[in-house]
Amino acid sequence: MLKERQRSRATLLAIRAAWFVLALVAALYCVHRFEGPSPLETNLLALLPATEADPVAEKAVDRLADALGDRTVxxxxxxxxxxxxxxxxxxxxxxKNSGAFASVTAELPPFDVAQIGALYAPYRFGLLTRDDRDALTQPLDDALMQRIYNPVRGPLATQLADDPFGWLEHWLSDLPLATSGLDLEDNLLVAHRGDIASVLVVTTLHGSAYESATQRAVLAAAAQAEASVKAAWPDATxxxxxxxxxxxxxxxxxxxxVHLIGVVSACGIALLMLWVFRSPRLLLLGFLSTALGIVCALAFTMLVFGKLHLLTLVFGASLIGEAVDYSIQxxxxxxxxxxGWDARSGARSVRPALSVALATSLLGYAILAWVPFPALxxxxxxxxxxxxxxxxxxMSLLPALLxxxxxxxxxxxxxxxxxxxxxxxGAIGGKRAWLVAAVLVAIALPGWLRLTSDDDIHLLIQRDPSLVAQENEVRAAVGVDDTAQFFVxxxxxxxxxxxxAEALGARLDALTGDRSVDGWRSVTQFVPSAQRQAQAxxxxxxxxxxxxxxxxxTLLHAGFRDEIADAWIASFGHANAAPLTVERxxxxxWSQPYRHLWIGAFDAAGQxxxxxxxxPRRVTPKNESALIETARAIEGVTFVDKAxxxxxxxxxYRVDSGLWLGGALLLVLVLLMARYRPRGGIATTLPVLLAVGVTLAAFGYARVPLNLFNCLALMLVLGxxxxYAxxxxxxxxxxxADLGAVWAGVLLSAATTLLSFGLLGMSAMPALKSFGATLALGILVSVLLAPMSMPPERRNHA
Structure with a gap:
């Protein structure tokens, strides 16, 4: 007897020690990850799936995101x-003095624009603008006189002796170097809108825009600089x-x-558990079990994925309400x-219920894992x-502690x-269950017929309204409409x-009216194809x-000296016959601001x-179809619209989720029929099936369009x-078993879950709001209908 007690005590100590080690390792790993570069992923694009069939298009999306991500304006x-x-x-x-930026450009540094001309001068006889190409068949005298007597010369003017007819100067002037809407005044880029003058200040970051250290440094520096400006010029914004x-x-x-949902749900759950159990000890043990689950989940997720999405972090705070269900039971x-209480016997008695509950929950979450969304x-x-x-x-730690x-x-x-x-x-169970089910279906049917959907990604990504307004102000002043739509x-x-790319540019230029794109940017504006250079x-x-x-x-008649005319004529034969290349x-x-236009070599999907x-400079609903048609008309061209x-x-996937939900319901039904026999399995599945139907009907009656997150949340309503049933x-x-105690536990479990997911429904993130609202409604209906699953009379078998 003594040996048995010693063995039992040793087993309990071993179990406690094993859990302590697991918790310590998980906690230390989390601390280690958060002490270094932040593992939190704030890049919205990282939340989205790779949507393009062509991996090169995804590479282009990443290239543009990287090019724009390290700049602030x-x-x-x-x-x-x-x-x-x-x-x-x-x-x-x-x-600049803050040290938060890699570079700050307010006053433009001295720049020798001759560097631009020096690149193109050796290749000048392969460079012709469209107008010059058309005018080249006309007499040269007019072009020469216009060049000589034209008093207006741009910053990229060429020497008359090197470019008598101005063809190279015209080419340089056509380069898309200037930013529309801005003028150079006192070495500053200034935009005038009515009586308001705006000056552009451009910076680049030391690190990634999505690192917390970079964000803190930039925000602090910007706030301090703005305060300094306001103190001296209160009228400046x-x-x-x-x-x-x-x-x-x-x-x-x-x-x-995270703080709101975590703190409020934890406090609410604590109060509920104290009211029901009247035991601080049980409350602490329940939160211990939940805390172990969340800490281990946090460590495991960072270990598997490396990064932790904000969506996951906020959702994790709401997991408290579900994870505590097992300890409540x-x-x-x-x-x-x-x-007399036997902890092991207690664990054995509750194991079947918790095992079935765990299987259904894992099934719901496993379906989320199949969806190709990194966040999900x-x-x-x-x-x-x-x-x-x-x-x-x-199953193991609580019996060792209780x-x-x-x-x-x-x-x-x-x-x-x-x-x-x-x-x-008595009101909804037994033989009345089918009558209740029929009434609910009849009530829900009109709601189902009113269901609509809206899959616009913009409805699921909340951007700070103040930042959007400021960004629009910057765009209006600068005159640039930077879109997320482009061609690859x-x-x-x-x-x-x-x-x-040249063929695409020609087709874009041919679009008129509402179909016009108001210009475009391409590497061919800087480097023509070898074929076009040869044609020139x-x-x-x-x-x-x-x-x-x-x-x-002709040159001598215009006043050129003999040696200058002879030298220029001879230069055609001596000029570099090799074409200008992208590498050059x-x-x-000075090409750095435009290098994102060239993706270069790729090796993807066996190609x-x-x-x-x-x-394109302007993409609207009116011209988008024309752009798609234009892309299809040219081999190797794809129009990319990430959103x-x-x-x-x-x-x-919203449509497919209906099939997934049906398949999951079938699997749950088979699982429950195997456990409770066919009639019992059907009765146990009926409450959650009706909960899904009532939830969908509620969205229909409320005229709330369904999106993917609503549909995926129904998977968790199922799980x-x-x-509860x-x-x-x-x-x-x-x-x-004391059925009163079981029902009290079910109500408490539902209350804690509703508290967590109900707060999730109040999230400012539209995706999580849709997710939480659907879960809260579905779970509420599930628990109310759960007694329908009970057999007509209590027996020792199903």
């Missing part, structure tokens, strides 16, 4: 232009735009929600024990790990619960890509240099080649809501 404005300029200079100096500000706003909002058995995969991983650890802790029996049972509460259950079961041009060689050289040879004597006479252009330092980006692609994928059914199977 500030606009310092005032009704007094001198105030705006002085304020911008002070603002830029304050940002500062608008800002950049990914770092959206990332920081998203991080702050999610942290507020164990405590109900503990308090309802009528004879993480949520599924987090939830499965969390509830799995919570279940294991209830060795002594209860001091007092909650007989009065359980008796009241039993009376309530009996009355409610591919080819087997660099030359093929350039030729196709052939035109020069045919129309300009075919008769050197006549050309010389990329090597020029190799080269690719480039062509960005539309994700929205389309949302719609496809979580089925537990299972708990009651299992209670009926145990001869020594």
């Amino acid at each position: 500030f606009l310092v404005s005032s009704r007094d232009a001198d105030h705006a300029k002085a304020a911008a200079k002070r603002f830029g100096a304050a940002l 500062v608008a800002r735009a950049g990914a770092v500000f959206y990332a920081q706003a998203a991080r702050s909002a999610s942290e507020r929600e 164990y405590f109900v058995v503990y308090l309802g024990a009528q004879r 995969k993480q949520i599924a991983c987090f939830a499965m790990a969390g509830i799995g650890v919570a279940f294991a802790s209830v 060795v002594k029996g209860p001091k007092a049972a909650r007989r009065r509460l359980f008796a009241s619960a039993a009376t309530l259950l009996a009355r409610w079961r 041009v591919r080819g087997a060689s660099e030359e093929a890509v350039l030729e196709r 050289r052939a035109l020069f040879a045919q129309h300009v240099f075919a008769d050197p004597a006549a050309l010389r006479a 252009w990329l090597a020029a330092p 190799r080649g080269y690719a480039a980006i062509v960005m 539309a692609s994700v929205s389309k994928l949302f719609g496809a 979580v809501g089925a537990n 299972v708990f009651l059914r299992e209670g009926c199977l145990r001869s020594d």
Whole structure:
């Protein structure tokens, strides 16, 4: 007997030690990850799936995101232009002194524009603008006179001796270097809108816009610089735009929600458990089990994925309400024990119910893991790990800690619960269950017929309204409409890509009226294809240099000296006959702001080649169809619209989710029929099936369009809501079970889950709001209909 006790004590100590080690390792790993670079992912694009069939298109999306992500733009404005300029200079100096930025550009540094001309000069006879190409067949005298007597010369003017007819100067002037809407005044980029003058200040970041350290440094520096400007010029205002500000706003909002949902739900659950159990010890043990699940889930998710999405973090805070369900059911058995308490026997008695409940919950989350959305995969991983650890802790750790029996049972509460259950079961259970089901279906049918859907991704991503307004102000002043829609041009060689991009540009220029794109950006505006350069050289040879004597006479008649005319004519034969290449252009330092237009070589999905980006200036619903048609008309060209692609994928998976839900219901039915026999399995599945139907009807009556997150939440309604019917059914199977205690535990479990998911429904993140509202409604209906699952009379078998 003594040896048995010693063995039992040693087993208990071993179990406690094993759980302590697991908790310590998980906690230390979490601390380690958060002490280094933040594992939180605030990049909204990272929440979305790879939607393009062509991986090169995804590479283009990433390239543009990287190109724009490390830049921030500030606009310092005032009704007094001198105030705006002085304020911008002070603002830029304050940002530079803060050390938070890799570079700050307010006053433009001296730049030798001759560097641009120097790149193109050796290739000048392969470069012709469209107008010059058309005019080359006309007499040269007019072009020469216009060049000589034209008093207006741009910053990229060429020497008359090197470019007598101005063809190279025209080419340089056509380069898309200038930013529309901005003028260079006092070495500042200034925009005038009515009586308001705005000065542009551009910065680049030291690190990623999605790192918390970078965000804190940038926000602090910007706030300090703005305060300095306001103190000197109260009439000056500062608008800002950049990914770092959206990332920081998203991080702050999610942290507020994590604290709100976590603290409020934890306090609410604590109060509920104290009221029901009247035992601080049980409360602490319940939260211990839940905390183990969440900490281990957090560590496991970061270990598997490396990063932790904000969506996952906020959802994790709501998992408290579900993870505590298992310990609640164990405590109900503990308090309802009528004879001496045996912790192991208590665990064995509750194991069937919790095992079935765990299986249904894991099934719901496993379906989320199949969806190709990184955020949903993480949520599924987090939830499965969390509830799995919570279940294991209830089965092994709680029995090792809850060795002594209860001091007092909650007989009065359980008796009241039993009376309530009996009355409610009499109203909706037994033979009346099918009548109740028929009435609910009849009521729900009109709601189902009114169901609509809206899969627009913009409805599911909440952006800070203040930042949106400031970004719009910056765009209006600068005159640039930076869109997320663009073309990807591919080819087997660099030359093929350039030729196709030129063909695309010609088709875009041909669009008129509402179909027009108001211009476009492409690497071909800087580097023509070798074919086009050869054509230009052939035109020069045919129309300009075919008769050197006549050309010389034209130049001499215009006043050029003999040696200058001879040198220029000879330069055609000596000029570099090899075409200008993309590599040569990329090597020029001034090409840096435009390098994202060239993707370069790729090797993806068994295909190799080269690719480039062509960005239309204006994309609207009126011209988008024309752009898609234009892309289809040219081989190797694809029109990419990330938002539309994700929205389309949302719609496809929303439709597919109906099939997944049907399949999951069938699996749950088979699982429950195997456990409770066919009639019992059907009765146990009926409440959650009706809950799904009533929830859908409610959305129809409320005219709330369905989206993917509503439909996926129904999977969890199935996984979580089925537990309540299972708990009651299992209670009926145990001869020594107190059904009042079981029902009290079911109501408490539902209340804690509703508290968590109800708060999730109040999230500022539209996706989580849809998710939480659907779960809360579905779970509420599930628990109300759960007594329908109980057999007509209590028996020791199903």
